[in-house]
Amino acid sequence: MQTSHRTIFLSTILAMFLASGVAAAQNSGVASGYPVPKDDLTPQQRTGDGLYKRYCIGCHGLKGDGNGENAPYIDPKPRDFTLAQFKCRSTPTGTLPLDSDIISSMERGLRGSNMPSWLPLSDNNRQDLLAYIKTFSPRWKTEKPGAPIAIPPEPEVTADHLRAGQALFQKLECWKCHGVEGRGDGPSAATLTDSKDRPIVPYDFTEGHKFKQIGLKPINPEAAPAAAPQQQQQPEQQQQQQPPPQHTR
Numbered sequence: 681m682q683t684s685h686r687t688i689f690l691s692t693i694l695a696m697f698l699a700s701g702v703a704a705a706q707n708s709g710v711a712s713g714y715p716v717p718k719d720d721l722t723p724q725q726r727t728g729d730g731l732y733k734r735y736c737i738g739c740h741g742l743k744g745d746g747n748g749e750n751a752p753y754i755d756p757k758p759r760d761f762t763l764a765q766f767k768c769r770s771t772p773t774g775t776l777p778l779d780s781d782i783i784s785s786m787e788r789g790l791r792g793s794n795m796p797s798w799l800p801l802s803d804n805n806r807q808d809l810l811a812y813i814k815t816f817s818p819r820w821k822t823e824k825p826g827a828p829i830a831i832p833p834e835p836e837v838t839a840d841h842l843r844a845g846q847a848l849f850q851k852l853e854c855w856k857c858h859g860v861e862g863r864g865d866g867p868s869a870a871t872l873t874d875s876k877d878r879p880i881v882p883y884d885f886t887e888g889h890k891f892k893q894i895g896l897k898p899i900n901p902e903a904a905p906a907a908a909p910q911q912q913q914q915p916e917q918q919q920q921q922q923p924p925p926q927h928t929r
C-alpha cells in the first residue's frame with residue numbers, strides 16, 4: 681500500500697506540475713495530438729475532451745466512469761461522471777448541481793482525497809472541462825439543476841448556539857455515524873457504504889482540517905486568526921499541536 685500511495689501522490693504532483701507548466705499552451709488548443717473525439721461534440725466540448733484526456737483520465741477514466749488506471753489505489757474513489765451524482769452541491773439531494781458547484785470543486789480540489797485543485801488551468805479551460813464532463817450522462821439533457829438551498833450566514837459562536845447545535849446533532853442523529861464526541865466512530869460508522877456500495881468513513885470532526893470545505897470555515901487553529909492570541913498565552917499547549925498535513929490523506 682505504501683508504494684501505491686506514493687505513486688498516486690507523485691502522479692498527482694506530476695499532473696499539477698504539468699498543469700502549471702503548460703497553462704499557456706492550453707489557450708492555443710490542447711486538443712491536438714489526442715485521440716480523435718466523437719463527431720457530435722461542440723467545439724467547446726471538443727476542447728474539454730482534449731483537456732480531460734490530458735489531466736483527468738488517469739483517475740476518472742476514458743469513459744468518465746471513475747475507473748481510471750489510478751482508481752484501484754485511491755480512496756475515496758474518483759467520481760463516476762456517468763451517474764451525474766456530485767457530493768459538493770448547493771442543490772438538494774437527488775438533483776443536479778449548479779455549474780458553479782462543479783467549477784468550484786475543480787478550483788478548490790477536494791481535501792482529504794486525491795482530487796487536486798485545477799486552478800493552474802484557465803477559467804475557459806475549466807468551463808470546457810465542465811461542458812465535456814456533462815457529455816458522460818444523459819441526465820444533463822433531460823434534467824435541470826435543483827434550486828439552490830439558501831444557507832444563512834454562519835452564526836456567532838455563543839454558548840446558546842453551541843447548545844442548540846448539540847441538540848440538533850442529537851435530534852438529527854448525526855451521532856449515529858459521526859459518534860457522540862464527533863470522532864467518526866458512531867454505531868453505524870462501520871457499516872456505511874457510498875452510492876456505489878463501497879465502504880465510506882464518516883468524518884472525524886476532531887480533525888477539522890480535513891473538511892472538503894463546502895462553505896465551511898477551516899477549524900485548523902493556524903488558519904483561524906481569532907484563535908492566535910489565546911494560543912500565545914498557552915505556549916506548552918501550542919508546542920503539542922501537530923502541524924497541519926502538507927498534502928491530502
Ligand code: HEC
Nearest residue numbers: 735736739756757758759766767768785790793794795809
Ligand atoms: C489523481 C486523481 C484525480 C485526478 C487526476 C482528477 N480527479 Fe477529479 N476526483 C478525484 C477523486 C478521488 C474524486 C472524489 C473525491 C471525493 O469523493 O472526496 C474526484 C472528484 C471530482 C469531481 C466531483 C466533485 C463532486 O462534487 O462530487 C469533479 C467535478 C472532478 N473530480 C473533476 C475533475 C477534473 C475536471 C479533472 C481533470 C482536470 C480531475 N477531476 C482530475 C480524483 C482525481
Ligand code: HEC
Nearest residue numbers: 767852853854856857872880881882883891892893894896
Ligand atoms: C448515515 C451516516 C451519516 C449521518 C447520519 C451524518 N453523516 Fe455527516 N458524513 C457521513 C460521511 C460518510 C461523511 C464523509 C463523506 C465523504 O467522505 O465524502 C460525512 C461528512 C460530513 C461532513 C464533512 C463535509 C465536508 O466538508 O467534507 C460534515 C460537516 C458532516 N458530515 C456533518 C453532518 C451533520 C451535521 C449531520 C447531522 C445533521 C451528519 N453529518 C449526519 C455520514 C453521516
